[in-house]
Amino acid sequence: MIKSMDVLKMPLKLSEAVYGNLLEKNYNKALSLGNRYSFINSNIFPLLNKEEQDLFMGFQDVCKKLLKEVNVDDAYEILPKLGEHYMLQRMNTYDGVVGSCKRQLLLNMAVNGMAPEVDMAMTASSILVGNSLYHNPDRNDIQEKALKEIYRGTKVGGIGITEPEHGSDAVNMKTTAKIAENGDITYNGTKIYTTNGAVADYFSTYGVTDISNPRRTMMLTLFKRDDPGLSTERLHIPAAHGVGIAKVNYDNITVTKDRMIAPPGEGYKRLFRGLTPERFAITTGTLGGVWHALATGTIYTQLRHQFGKPLFKYQGISHVLSDTYSELSAYTAFAMQIADFYDKKVGEKIHRGETPNAMDEATVAILAAQGKYLTTRMSHRATYEIVQLMGGRGAIDEPGSNNIINRGENISRLMEVLGGHRNIQRMIIEMGLKASTSMAIGSNIKKAKREQGKVEQNITQLVMARAEKMLSEEAQFLPDDEKANLSNAVNKLKAAVETNNKIEMAAYARVLPKVLSKAGKAVYKAKKAQ
Structure with missing residues (x-):
């Protein structure tokens, strides 16, 4: 007989399991947002002038103060607070606050370290939607109200x-x-x-x-x-x-x-004009995410000891970080170059209500595509590798912890898709490749096309001769349908040549070899059957 005290308890529900913290206080303190900013500043400041350095530090001060108010389950709660400091966008000059691509780059890098989710949400709101309104020179009171509310974070x-x-x-x-x-x-x-x-x-x-x-x-x-x-x-x-x-x-x-x-x-024009700043903002937010991941990995591996020495002392660890460091520094410098080009050639004209030069817009579109393609491609690989360097702690997302690399890695998975898939960026880059050489070798390209045209014309003539020979000498071996198809293709091609119909010439020049091949197989089978 089973006593009441021996009655089996129901299994514990997962929702009732209590979370614990694994990241020790020393690690958590070392990985503070302020320390990560310090690491980034030592690498970014040499690329900035004094005004830009002060602006970047101002963004960082606000983010450090707001960090405890961030709700990672709802990125939107903090937007009005950022809006009070005009920190939802700095790409466009608005409400007396100067905007530029360089300022937007610094803003994204600061906010991403506070919360990558917030960076993603605010960029989609203030850059994608904000730009669509801002770039309308005829915006009315309704549109102006929407723009102001979006920039202030109340909407x-x-x-x-x-x-x-x-x-x-x-x-x-x-x-x-x-x-x-x-x-x-x-x-x-x-x-x-x-x-x-x-x-x-x-x-x-x-x-x-x-x-x-x-x-x-x-x-x-x-x-x-x-x-x-x-x-x-x-x-x-x-x-x-x-x-x-x-x-x-x-x-x-x-x-x-x-x-x-x-x-x-x-x-249609507005869609493509908006894609360039969108891709640039994705690039800068991505760079910010990798800088904070690199800071996290570099700090953590110097504190964490295994086999009697810091992880950083092992080349299998430090070389991964060094590779990321080199690649990231190069891409950051490139992003700043893109920012300068956009600000001087495109952004300033938009701010003055002028239409930018078409060539300048095309150039910066290619640069933005290159930047987005390179940085987003590197981002997920780099953050994943750093997570691996940190072992189990890299995979843990502890509420209130300074170890946000796991969240950053998650967001990095989407960056190659947002703002145009990576293969779209490749297509844009390919157009840049072609445009960069077309003027210099235009005559060579025309000559190559003419020569190739002569080769194709000779091939077509040989195919026509072979088809006519088959129709005259091997007609008895051809089934009626194959004979009709071959005869029709030959006649159509001849008519196109006589009338100089280049479209039909090209079409039937492609069709005839296929029809001839099929007819040849039919002749072979018929001869073999005899």
Whole structure:
């Protein structure tokens, strides 16, 4: 008989398990935000002038004061506090506060160390949505109010570009926009992976009035969360814990004409003009994340002892850090070069309400693509390696701890996708490669094309001769359908040559070898069967 004291207890629920802290006080103190900033400053300050150094230190002071108020489960709670210090963006001059790419770089590097989730959320709101409003020279009172609230952090913005079937191919979007006679705008469609979409107050969204001609009909419109027909669904993305990425539905949602940020056709230009500063902000936030990861790894491995000496004394450890250090320093210098170019050639003109030179915009777009591709590619690899150097402690995310490298590694997984997939950046870089040589070797390229054209023409003539010979000498071995196909291809190609129809010449020059090959197989089978 089982006594009451012997009754088995139910298994303990995971939710009832108590968390403990593994990071000792000495490690936690050494990894403080202030110490990480000190490490970064010693490497960044030589690249900055006195004004920029002071600005960077000011950003750091605010972040150190606000650190305890950060809620990693909700990146948005701290935004109004940052907004009070004009620290949600410093790319654009606004409200008497000077903006530039260099200032934005320093801001991202400071905030990322405080909380990478906050850096991601504020960049999506104040740079992506903020720029779409800021770059509108004709913004009205409604748009100005939205811009001010976003920059001050009292409201959050999310930008609507990506769609379920149109990620990298953002231009050919299917979200439709209709403009009524009175100017009212109606949207129908779905956007996904909208950063901040789960909580956003404002949505800066692209749509097209003609899906068959998106470039000339793309427009940009401002929506509010309480607009009838707008609904959001948060997406579960573990790597972005604390950031509300969402699917946003636009179901026959109608707004007044004063919500139009860019008219049809202008939206396409605005989309690509906005991608360059977006990619630059992603680059600088990524650099900030790696600098803080490197600081964490460098500090930790000098404190942690194994086999009687610090981990840093082992080359298997220090060489990994040294490689990251060298690569990161080079990319940081490159990012500052991009910032200077953008500020002088593009940003200053935008701030004055002028249109930048097209060549300058193209150049900085390629530079931004290079920067984003290189830094984001390096980021996940570098943070992962540093996590490994720290063993089990690198994988732990302890509430209130200064060891945030695990959270930084999670965020780094997304950076190659945000702002254009890495393969899109490669395509842009490829265009830069071609453009950089086209002027110098233009005549050589034309000559090579002419020579290649002659070779292809000779090949085509040989194929035609072989086809005609088969039709005359081996016709008895050809099935009727194969004979008809071959005869048709030869005649079509001849007609294209006689009329100098280059399009059909090229098409049938590709088709004829395939038809001839198939006919040749039929002749071979027929001869073998005899």
